[in-house]
Amino acid sequence: MLQIDAVEAVYQNAIAALHGVSLNVRAGEFHALLGANGAGKSTTLKAVSNLLPAQRGKVTAGSIVFDGHNVGRTSPAALVRLGLVTVLEGRHCFRSLTVEENLLTGGLGRSSSRTELAKDLERVYAIFPHLRDKRRALAGLTSGGEQQMTAIGRALMSRPRLLVLDEPSMGLAPLIVQDIFRQLKRLNREEGLSILVAEQNSTVALQYADRATVLDTGVAVLAGTTAELRQRSDIQSFYFGES
Numbered sequence: 001m002l003q004i005d006a007v008e009a010v011y012q013n014a015i016a017a018l019h020g021v022s023l024n025v026r027a028g029e030f031h032a033l034l035g036a037n038g039a040g041k042s043t044t045l046k047a048v049s050n051l052l053p054a055q056r057g058k059v060t061a062g063s064i065v066f067d068g069h070n071v072g073r074t075s076p077a078a079l080v081r082l083g084l085v086t087v088l089e090g091r092h093c094f095r096s097l098t099v100e101e102n103l104l105t106g107g108l109g110r111s112s113s114r115t116e117l118a119k120d121l122e123r124v125y126a127i128f129p130h131l132r133d134k135r136r137a138l139a140g141l142t143s144g145g146e147q148q149m150t151a152i153g154r155a156l157m158s159r160p161r162l163l164v165l166d167e168p169s170m171g172l173a174p175l176i177v178q179d180i181f182r183q184l185k186r187l188n189r190e191e192g193l194s195i196l197v198a199e200q201n202s203t204v205a206l207q208y209a210d211r212a213t214v215l216d217t218g219v220a221v222l223a224g225t226t227a228e229l230r231q232r233s234d235i236q237s238f239y240f241g242e243s
């Protein structure tokens, strides 16, 4: 579904962030992108969702193909229409809109009827029941976990086929992290949603994902099933530290 092949990327300060990243997310797969702080996980996801120019960065080599389309120059909005939707690091919500208004913004790109939007909202509330209780609260006043769920819920409102998430566990309590990953797994299993998640929290990512790719200083150094990677205690301590 998503093929990243030998991608290299630099930022304006000419520091090369990616030196050749290749990874493959199969249709229906839950794929984790792992690696230490600064390994290049966020840069890889920004390359996929064409957000590097906004950071004064660019892809200088390699190719990114989504569903048969070469998407190297496809705008983020067009990617959403193709079915590739990204949830950025840091729980991006419109803080002064309510939770429900935030969710509804995710459906704006489609010409959906009110009934369809209402159905999609119900689907998000079924996944994150907590958001239903908070639907009239200003997103900026909700907890970190609720903001992350709102950000994911908003992405789901655009009906992605591949959901890309950057470090959804960041700054959240372990129980909330488990809850979020459990729901992602459920979407993956029950609805066939393909997922690519970058995570520093390798324990939770290896627990829920099917396969993983490990980055080290801008290079993909390892890929395999999470069952295989969980066995490799040498790799665990070398690449993942204590997380």
Ligand code: ATP
Residues within 6 Å of the ligand: 011, 012, 013, 015, 016, 017, 035, 036, 037, 038, 039, 040, 041, 042, 043, 044, 055, 200
């Ligand atoms: P983290 O979990 O800390 O975000 P990461 O694995 O996602 O780590 P990246 O954020 O992709 O790593 O960073 C890869 C390299 O690119 C690092 O050396 C980082 O300093 C550099 N970098 C990231 N963003 C920028 C930027 N906007 N401008 C310049 N250099 C950057």
